[in-house]
């Protein structure tokens with residue numbers, strides 16, 4: 001991993017053209033015209049949720065693939081990472097909107113057509129507006145690499161990603177790594193993040209995570225979030241995951257909006 005700790009990247013680098021910035025001085029309640037670049041919502045897709053009992057009736061759609069909201073930089077990096085999968089050293093982890101149906105090695109997965117939990121990172125329907133990401137798992141099962149384009153709806157400080165969005169990205173990257181290492185469900189017990197440089201909206205970042213130690217039920221991990229050139233280290237983190245027995249059951253329909 002290159003140095004560059006705390007250095008800012010050029011916000012123009014890795015950016016989606018025409019990001020949704022607020023005009024300085026515009027009161028917050030004045031409607032801002034929808035910029036032409038804001039992508040349209042994805043068409044409705046089958047609902048899927050995890051149930052250890054339900055029968056499998058719908059094929060969920062893998063969202064960890066390029067869509068119209070991906071910038072050229074995101075597509076280029078994705079293709080680069082895909083090439084690393086051809087020799088088996090890495091593999092791409094599919095990702096779905098609902099439930100944890102992307103955990104075939106961790107959960108006995110079945111897909112149910114009813115409403116089910118939506119994964120936090122897949123909650124934004126407009127392509128390119130929220131988290132656009134794909135996670136790759138190293139053959140060792142102890143490293144993950146998440147390629148993520150930070151969309152305009154993740155804004156915190158004007159023009160930059162919200163710290164919680166970065167935390168979500170880190171948690172998901174280390175969480176996937178922990179699940180792969182544990183081969184069973186695991187929960188975040190502790191997450192410590194140092195934010196070293198703000199992440200410009202539209203940036204394509206790479207979160208690299210690895211298992212540092214695995215002691216009984218405890219999995220200690222580290223994670224670094226960089227730009228794709230490894231010039232800027234945006235954040236580094238340590239995490240503790242605890243393996244847990246899974247008693248997954250879908251929430252009641254009342255708790256689950258249809259979209």
Ligand SMILES: CCCCCCCCCCCCCCCC(=O)SCCNC(=O)CCNC(=O)[C@H](O)C(C)(C)COP(=O)(O)OP(=O)(O)OC[C@H]1O[C@@H](n2cnc3c(N)ncnc32)[C@H](O)[C@@H]1OP(=O)(O)O
Nearest residue numbers: 093102103105171172175176179180187188189190242244
């Ligand atoms: C092939 C793979 C495909 C994968 C494809 C994946 C696709 C997509 C994946 C998305 C991945 C999303 C990843 C999000 C993951 C969340 O966001 S999880 C949600 C946030 N976390 C939570 O809500 C957890 C809340 N906390 C709890 O439920 C409980 O405290 C825990 C963490 C389950 C632990 O409780 P417990 O099982 O009763 O454990 P307990 O006996 O208290 O402690 C066990 C050990 O851990 C230690 N410990 C527990 N908590 C702590 C702590 N906070 N600090 C330090 N030590 C602790 C204890 O001291 C104890 O140590 P020892 O005495 O054994 O040495």
